[in-house]
Amino acid sequence: MAIVRPFKGIVPKKELAEQVACLPYDVMNRKEAKEMAEGNANSYLHIVRSEIDLPDSVGDYDQLVYETARKNLDQFISDGILSQDNEPIYYIYRQLMNGRVQTGIVACTSIDDYINDIIKKHEFTRPAKEIDRINNFDYCDANTEPVFLTYRKNDEINKIVNDWIKFHMPIYNFTSDDAITHIFWKLDDTKLVARIGEIFDGIDYLYIADGHHRSASSVKVGLKRREEYPDYNGSEEFNYFMAVIFPDEDLFIMDYNRVVKDLNGYTKESFLDAVSQKFDCVKVDQEEPFKPMSRATFGMYLDGAWYKLSAKEGTYNAQDPVDRLDVSILQKNLLQPILGIENPRTDNRIDFVGGIRGLGALEKRVDGEFAVAFSMYPTTMDDLIDIANAGEVMPPKSTWFEPKLRSGLFVHKLSD
Secondary structure (H helix, E strand, O other): OOOEEOEOOEEEOHHHHHHHOEOOHHHOOHHHHHHHHOOOOOOOHHHHOHHHHOOOOOOOOOHHHHHHHHHHHHHHHHOOOEEEOOOOEEEEEEEEEOOEEEEEEEEEEEHHHHHOOOEEOOOOOOHHHHHHHHHHHHHHOEEOOOEEEEEOOOHHHHHHHHHHHHHOOOOEEEEOOOOOEEEEEEEOOHHHHHHHHHHHOOOOOEEEEEOHHHHHHHHHHHHHHHHHOOOOOOOOHHHEEEEEEEEHHHOOEEOEEEEEOOOOOOOHHHHHHHHOOOEEEEEOOOOOOOOOOOOOEEEEEEOOEEEEEEEOOOOOOOOOOOOOOHHHHHHHHHHOOOOOOOOOOOOOOEEEEEHHHOOHHHHHHHOOOOOEEEEOOOOOHHHHHHHHHOOOOOOOOOOEEOOOOOEOOOEEEOOO
């Protein structure tokens, strides 16, 4: 059963929340982060991407980067930009995007639940990326960013959250530059706080939607602290990590599309012939990009034209939760055998374009330096949960969640 508990959040001053809030650390590079924070001394990027405050000669993973993150966090607190609440409470975080709403509870979850597979995963992690967040969290003595979790919806939790929202004013309510509205409440009723924990105690599993590296890093920092404090009793804050927990029905996975730099030695004609061995390949007579509307169907943009690809019978196992994913079908039947992309996680001939950028971005890439693009049908929440329950992992770049959580609206201190 899932352990979910309240915490004393470190949160921004009300009038500064919009200035503080930033996109997650891993959706931009160093140059982009620096541009985003330019002219905004209150941007939380100074903590989660603190290399922006250092000369370019300092490497992204230099010890000085993490020392600067801690210095900046301490400065934000001493300047009153951030302050810690007095009592452990829950928070409610609502996002509105294009008329769609997702509402989650901000809470702490257990590192033991992660270790014991109560918090389920669906992706592998990379050690270098883990080490980066381990250092950020450890030096800052805080989970500086939340993990994005989900669970099968629970009617009682939905009612508690919706009733609270109905009868209480939000602490923050602002719309960010990308037209996403962020609304934030403090849920501090003692009885309701206790009841939420009891309900989650009856929920079998939580699932990582986004933030596998943050989760793994948080757990490893917690285990490191246990070694440093062998007399720990389990109640210490380092035994828990911060998450925003959404009901599955609220979440929306967008397509995660692919572009490849060359045709692996094929001519256009021979490439189309090779593709046609495993896919029905039909040129699309339309001006708009082709957007797949069903499983096992793909758009392909090649030499200024769009094609509809439909996977032929027998090219995948519809009963296998991983094999039937569209990302798996494309990888096993086209990207690997024809284009030679053995490992999409490490091959620099392939790149990935989140659906939020639109299919026009695929055309632009192919009309520039790339040779071919593929538009994908999105992975579903049921796919994610089925794969996690089966103890399997998805291929790289299978899910693109929107909207992204904003960082800086809540911080979890690891020491009491």
